[in-house]
Amino acid sequence: MTDASPDKPWLWPEKAWRKSIGKVRAGRSLKPGIWKNGARMAVALSFDADHETIELRNGARSIGRMSQGEYGARAGMPRILSLLDRYAVPASVFMPAVAAMIHPEEVRTVVGAGHELAIHSWIHEFNSTLDEGTERDLALRAADALERVSGIRPVGMRTASWDFSPSTLKIAREMGLIYDSSLMADDEPYELLEDDQPTGIVEIPVEWIRDDAPYVNMDRMTGARPYGAPTMLLDIFRRELELAYEEGGLFQLTMHPHHIGHRSRIFILEEIIRLAQSKQDVWFTTHAELAAYCAAEAGLTTPQTPDFQS
Numbered sequence: 001m002t003d004a005s006p007d008k009p010w011l012w013p014e015k016a017w018r019k020s021i022g023k024v025r026a027g028r029s030l031k032p033g034i035w036k037n038g039a040r041m042a043v044a045l046s047f048d049a050d051h052e053t054i055e056l057r058n059g060a061r062s063i064g065r066m067s068q069g070e071y072g073a074r075a076g077m078p079r080i081l082s083l084l085d086r087y088a089v090p091a092s093v094f095m096p097a098v099a100a101m102i103h104p105e106e107v108r109t110v111v112g113a114g115h116e117l118a119i120h121s122w123i124h125e126f127n128s129t130l131d132e133g134t135e136r137d138l139a140l141r142a143a144d145a146l147e148r149v150s151g152i153r154p155v156g157m158r159t160a161s162w163d164f165s166p167s168t169l170k171i172a173r174e175m176g177l178i179y180d181s182s183l184m185a186d187d188e189p190y191e192l193l194e195d196d197q198p199t200g201i202v203e204i205p206v207e208w209i210r211d212d213a214p215y216v217n218m219d220r221m222t223g224a225r226p227y228g229a230p231t232m233l234l235d236i237f238r239r240e241l242e243l244a245y246e247e248g249g250l251f252q253l254t255m256h257p258h259h260i261g262h263r264s265r266i267f268i269l270e271e272i273i274r275l276a277q278s279k280q281d282v283w284f285t286t287h288a289e290l291a292a293y294c295a296a297e298a299g300l301t302t303p304q305t306p307d308f309q310s
Helices: 014-022 053-057 063-087 097-102 104-112 132-150 168-174 230-247 266-278 287-298
Strands: 024-029 041-048 092-095 116-119 190-194 197-203 250-255 282-284
Touching: 024 197, 041 063, 041 230, 041 266, 041 287, 053 063, 053 097, 063 104, 063 266, 092 097, 097 104, 097 132, 104 116, 104 132, 116 132, 116 287, 132 168, 168 190, 168 197, 197 287, 230 250, 230 266, 250 266, 266 282
Parallel strands: 041 092, 041 250, 041 282, 092 116
Antiparallel strands: 024 190, 190 197
């Protein structure tokens, strides 16, 4: 059995499937013995400010879908930023470069408020559909565009739709990024391996469970329909937070301005912040600061990143 063609994995020899699982894999845990300032739990809130790019990526066929994305910039993000400011909580905003170019004033507001701006593709493209050269070009263009608009070079990334190609980690290493937040191998930060070798890059894991989109997304032209009340979403996030606190771990959350930013949903974010703050010994942090802290505690050699908390 020597056929290693991708359409016949049942015929793969052991060497072939071991090579596949070893391409990008979780290495050692980077959960520190203690969080910054002696906190029991770390809380890393993030927002994927996709705006119009999800539909632009699809060829801009639906003006309605683009307007839904525009809502995130016009109404959702201002509501989110106001809430974060009220509770003095830092966050990470992952933004496609094209979205940043459409809404440069939002970028300046985000950075001016002390939040992190991080890479989230060029135009919300699927990495696994691209050849390596194109993926690299778009990633570099995205980083350059975010730096040009914000004045700060991003140090981390989250791939669009968490679509991670066999070349993505290699490109992230070439770019000198200190962290990625696209993969799901653990609840706690870990070091990424490439071809079974340590990379020094911190993974801040995501999960669809801790993402608002699967619960509330709506697309009338497909099978995507919201199937849960906001209170259900709050209950899931709350349970994730409570056990993270019990375990002394990381609570990471992914949200979208055009979802969580609505009047009937913004209370979810507020309740999660209030619950975490009620525990007192909690460290609210950006993904960049979290990655730098975990790397330093573990003795990884990674570039220094600024403290985004004012």
